[in-house]
Amino acid sequence: MKTLWITCLLFSIPIVGGCQMLTRSEQQGSESEYFKVYPIGKIEKKDGRTFIVLDKEYEAGLKGLQKHSYVHVVYWFDRNDTPEKRAILQVHPRGDKNNPLTGVFATHSPFRPNLIAISKCDIISIKENVIEIKGIDAFDGSPVLDLKGDFFRFYKPDTK
């Protein structure tokens, strides 16, 4: 009888511990709402050339991009994904103290609350799931989140 109680107790500790973690995690989610962004591919730099290597499952999303001369590449400043770096709201542009302290929303600083980077890049070629682009101010391996072609060359913008 005593042995059974001890067994039950020992068995339940890690289970209850795990459940408390779940609750804490859920509470955080409700305290500050967030959305999920998934990498769709990555930047690859090789022999002075730059490629966007899309995950194969997203290749169908490139249909028609061959007609475009450039693409806006949306990627993630993954090296700065810490609460401390995401809390930075003002920087000296280009990391140069001679440049006046400026709000991150007036800059393209890699320090910002959401680590979204956008670069407009000339398209050199598209082969299956690989796009060669002219150049990008990103590290090799940076996760790519989205691509947006020169849409307004084909369709006029709506502004309401």
Next chain:
Amino acid sequence: MKTLWITCLLFSIPIVGGCQMLTRSEQQGSESEYFKVYPIGKIEKKDGRTFIVLDKEYEAGLKGLQKHSYVHVVYWFDRNDTPEKRAILQVHPRGDKNNPLTGVFATHSPFRPNLIAISKCDIISIKENVIEIKGIDAFDGSPVLDLKGDFFRFYKPDTK
């Protein structure tokens, strides 16, 4: 003895159930990596005018934006945040069947794997945490994720 076993069994069912959820959730996280983006404010439309109302805590990030004539507004297509809509990879642009089926990465479609929207908007005024912009193809209440001013007017781009 029998009663004790039954009590233990009944007591443990919800605990183990909860933990299975935690495990499943953790497995999903490791199967498909994601990054978190947090709303920093929202779009407000009033009497034909359009405002970006930044959460007060981010106001310091606007320092210097007053000198800029436009801003790239990054927002979230929150109405399409379902796995089904995020799985759409090809669309008829503008929802018009006469437009050929096109990959979402060649369009600005609100259906795409990551629901990131980007609009270049003229700045009318900035007062504290509120920016009046000329217009945007977004719904009232859309969550804003980031702002990027006309940075390259002040600093030349690096391309490596």
